[in-house]
Every structure is written in C-alpha cells, then in structure tokens.
Amino acid sequence: MLDAGAIKRSLKGGGLRCTPQRYAVMAFLMEYHGHPTAAEIYKAVNLVDPRSSRATTYNNLRDLVRAGLVREVAVEGRAARFDAKGIRHHHFICDRCGNVEDLAWFDVPRPASRTLGKRVLRECELIFRGLCTKCAPRRASR
Amino acid sequence: MLDAGAIKRSLKGGGLRCTPQRYAVMAFLMEYHGHPTAAEIYKAVNLVDPRSSRATTYNNLRDLVRAGLVREVAVEGRAARFDAKGIRHHHFICDRCGNVEDLAWFDVPRPASRTLGKRVLRECELIFRGLCTKCAPRRASR
DNA sequence: ATTTCATATTAGATATATTCCAGTTTTATG
DNA sequence: CATAAAACTGGAATATATCTAATATGAAAT
Ligand SMILES: [Mn+2]
Ligand SMILES: [Mn+2]
Ligand SMILES: [Zn+2]
Ligand SMILES: [Zn+2]
Numbered sequence: 001m002l003d004a005g006a007i008k009r010s011l012k013g014g015g016l017r018c019t020p021q022r023y024a025v026m027a028f029l030m031e032y033h034g035h036p037t038a039a040e041i042y043k044a045v046n047l048v049d050p051r052s053s054r055a056t057t058y059n060n061l062r063d064l065v066r067a068g069l070v071r072e073v074a075v076e077g078r079a080a081r082f083d084a085k086g087i088r089h090h091h092f093i094c095d096r097c098g099n100v101e102d103l104a105w106f107d108v109p110r111p112a113s114r115t116l117g118k119r120v121l122r123e124c125e126l127i128f129r130g131l132c133t134k135c136a137p138r139r140a141s142r
Numbered sequence: 143m144l145d146a147g148a149i150k151r152s153l154k155g156g157g158l159r160c161t162p163q164r165y166a167v168m169a170f171l172m173e174y175h176g177h178p179t180a181a182e183i184y185k186a187v188n189l190v191d192p193r194s195s196r197a198t199t200y201n202n203l204r205d206l207v208r209a210g211l212v213r214e215v216a217v218e219g220r221a222a223r224f225d226a227k228g229i230r231h232h233h234f235i236c237d238r239c240g241n242v243e244d245l246a247w248f249d250v251p252r253p254a255s256r257t258l259g260k261r262v263l264r265e266c267e268l269i270f271r272g273l274c275t276k277c278a279p280r281r282a283s284r
Numbered sequence: 285a286t287t288t289c290a291t292a293t294t295a296g297a298t299a300t301a302t303t304c305c306a307g308t309t310t311t312a313t314g
Numbered sequence: 315c316a317t318a319a320a321a322c323t324g325g326a327a328t329a330t331a332t333c334t335a336a337t338a339t340g341a342a343a344t
Contacts, residue, residue: 017340019292038331053294058331060292074216077302079330090253092261104257108250108268111232115246118279119234122272126250130264137260159311161321180302195323200302202321219331221301 002031014067021045021052022060026084029070035081035100073100091125094132101132144173156209163187163194164202168226171212177223177242215242233267236274243274 007026011018024045029036036044042057061082064070073081073091078098088105108124110116130136149168153160166187171178178186184199194202203224206212215223215233223242230247250266252258272278 017291019340021293039329051294055295055332056293062332063292072218074218076214076216076222080218092258095264101261103253106251106253109248111245111248111270116234118275119243120273120278121270122237123270125269125271127267127269128253128263128265129267131262133260136262159320161311163322181300193323197303197305197324198322204303205321 002027010069011067014064014069016063016067020050021056022063024048024052025057025060026064026069029064029082029084030086035073035083037079037081039079041082075100090128092128092130092132094135095129096131096135099132099134103128144169152211153209156206156211158205158209162192163198164205166190166194167199167202168206168211171206171224171226172228177215177225179221179223181221183224217242232270234270234272234274236277237271238273238277241274241276245270 004023004027007023007030008018011022011026016022025041028041028045032044038058038061041061042052042054045052045057061070061072065072065082069085071083071085073083073093075081075093075098081100083102090103090105092101092103093099094101108126110121110124146165146169149165149172150160153164153168158164167183170183170187174186180200180203183203184194184196187194187199203212203214207214207224211227213225213227215225215235217223217235217240220240225244232245232247234243234245235241236243250268252263252266
C-alpha cells in the first residue's frame with residue numbers, strides 16, 4: 001500500500017519538510033526491497049516526475065539518515081547502500097558480488113559498561129560476511 | 143619488538159611475495175595502534191625508505207585483506223580504514239568524529255542455519271555506534 | 285488567500301578516493 | 315646466473331560524494 005500520510009508524518013517527525021523530491025526518495029526506499037546506491041535511487045525516482053537532481057538525492061539521503069528514518073550501509077570499495085529502517089534486521093554482505101541481504105533480527109549482547117567507559121552507545125550493527133546463495137556454489141566448484 | 147621473520151612467514155603463508163613495500167605496509171599496521179586510511183599508510187611508510195607508490199600501497203592493502211592478514215573497515219562517506227588482524231575484537235565508531243576504536247572481543251550468536259540457507263558464512267563483524275569519550279561530554283552539554 | 289522566510293532545489297564545478305594502464309623492475313626458484 | 319611470474323611505478327582515468335551560489339518552494343503566520 002504505502003501510506004502517503006504516514007510518510008509525511010514521519011518526515012515531519014524528523015524535522016524535515018515534505019518536498020516531492022524527499023518524499024520520492026523515502027517512498028522508493030520503503031517499497032523497494034533491496035539496498036540501492038544513491039545513484040540507483042536517483043535514477044529510480046526520476047523515472048517518474050518530478051525530476052530530482054543528483055545533489056538533492058544525496059542531500060535527502062543524508063537528511064533521512066540523520067533523522068533516523070534511513071540506514072546507510074558502507075560497503076568497502078563500493079558506493080554506500082541504503083534501506084528504510086523498517087523492521088530491525090541484520091545484514092549479510094557477499095564477499096564476491098557485494099550484495100547486501102537482510103537477515104532476521106536477533107538480540108546482540110552489549111559490551112560490558114566497563115569496557116564502554118564514557119562512550120555513549122546509540123546502536124549496534126551486526127554484519128555477516130561470506131558467499132551469498134548465488135555465489136556460493138560456483139566458488140565451491142572451482 | 144615486531145618479528146621480521148614472522149611477518150615474512152605470514153606473507154608467504156598468504157601466497158604473497160615479501161617485497162619491501164608490502165612488508166612496510168604490514169609492519170606499519172602491526173605496530174601502529176589505530177585505524178589509518180590508505181593515504182595515511184602511504185605517507186607513513188614513505189617517511190622511511192624505500193619509496194612506495196600510491197598505487198602499490200592500495201594494491202598491497204587489497205592483497206593483504208584478501209590474504210586475511212588485514213581488515214578493512216568501511217566508514218560511510220569517508221576513506222576506508224585498516225588494521226592488522228591480530229587479536230579478535232569489535233569496533234566502536236563515533237557518530238561525530240568518525241574515529242574507529244577497538245572493543246574487547248566477545249562471542250556473537252550466529253544466525254540460525256535455517257535463516258542462512260545456502261549462504262557460506264565466513265565471519266561476522268560487530269560495530270557499535272555512538273559518541274566516543276572525546277565527543278560524548280560536549281554533545282551532552284550542548 | 286497572501287505574505288514571509290527558513291529551508292530546499294538545481295546544474296555544474298570541485299574534491300576526494302580508488303583503480304587502471306603499460307612499461308619497467310624485482311623476487312623467488314632451479 | 316637465467317627465468318618467468320609477480321610486483322612496482324607515475325600518471326591518467328574513473329567513481330563517489332560534496333560544495334556553491336543563484337533560484338524556488340513549503341508551510342506557518344497573518
Ligand atoms: Mn537491510
Ligand atoms: Mn581494530
Ligand atoms: Zn554474491
Ligand atoms: Zn568522537
């Protein structure tokens with residue numbers, strides 16, 4: 001479905017104006033199941049009107065990440081990838097093709113408060129690495 | 143101390159020739175306690191002879207990561223950072239200054255093999271985020 | 285409905301990070 | 315020492331992301 005009112009409200013909640021360009025980025029991330037790069041998002045939202053510039057796409061992604069609505073996943077050597085922070089989940093990143101996949105959430109033990117010291121903990125991110133379903137067999141058979 | 147023979151052996155073990163440039167990168171990462179960028183490593187190893195080119199520094203870091211001797215930490219929007227894979231540990235990355243800090247290792251539960259499916263799991267990486275000791279107080283008092 | 289202005293958008297330039305290239309040098313082996 | 319695979323080099327090229335400054339717009343207040 002994709003409730004337009006809900007998106008609008010969540011933008012407002014994050015202190016962000018609801019502009020067509022920003023709405024388009026958020027809506028795209030919410031309905032697209034995957035982890036697109038900024039370039040892919042830019043392209044996708046521009047398939048439909050109105051046109052959004054590259055700078056605006058980057059600006060909006062930055063703002064949405066700051067507002068806690070979107071997560072940015074840094075992948076070594078490649079462009080950053082994004083997903084809407086819907087249900088909590090972990091990630092699996094393929095060594096070979098770089099694909100980012102969702103894994104069901106499970107709780108992660110926090111570090112002992114002694115080891116944290118004066119640091120302020122906001123969140124934790126658990127990334128599993130290896131070969132994805134598509135890459136695993138061909139690597140094994142080589 | 144930094145055992146030259148040990149470094150040489152670990153390079154050979156990873157199927158890598160021991161060249162002065164590659165040795166310098168590995169030795170630097172082993173004695174330096176921190177998470178330098180490729181540019182910082184390039185600069186550091188060139189303070190002493192022999193001179194290493196930028197391309198070679200990148201090539202060697204890539205090879206060392208592939209050989210499992212070095213870990214690459216991707217930080218969103220910034221240059222990748224590297225550390226020698228000595229003792230297992232987790233990372234804490236500061237939201238504000240981007241600094242990467244080591245946290246004592248503790249075991250992380252693996253995802254159920256049912257959820258992994260045909261994926262081949264190699265390792266897991268746990269990253270904690272928030273404000274580092276230096277950034278925490280000033281943010282709190284603002 | 286109109287005014288207002290902080291916020292957002294734009295195209296293009298710029299900055300930063302990383303990889304590629306093709307010719308030369310070096311390492312490790314026998 | 316001869317050999318061949320691997321590694322090195324500087325510079326060009328590519329990829330990614332941010333900046334700039336002029337213009338436009340959302341939404342709150344009238
Ligand atoms: Mn995800
Ligand atoms: Mn580390
Ligand atoms: Zn894959
Ligand atoms: Zn900090």
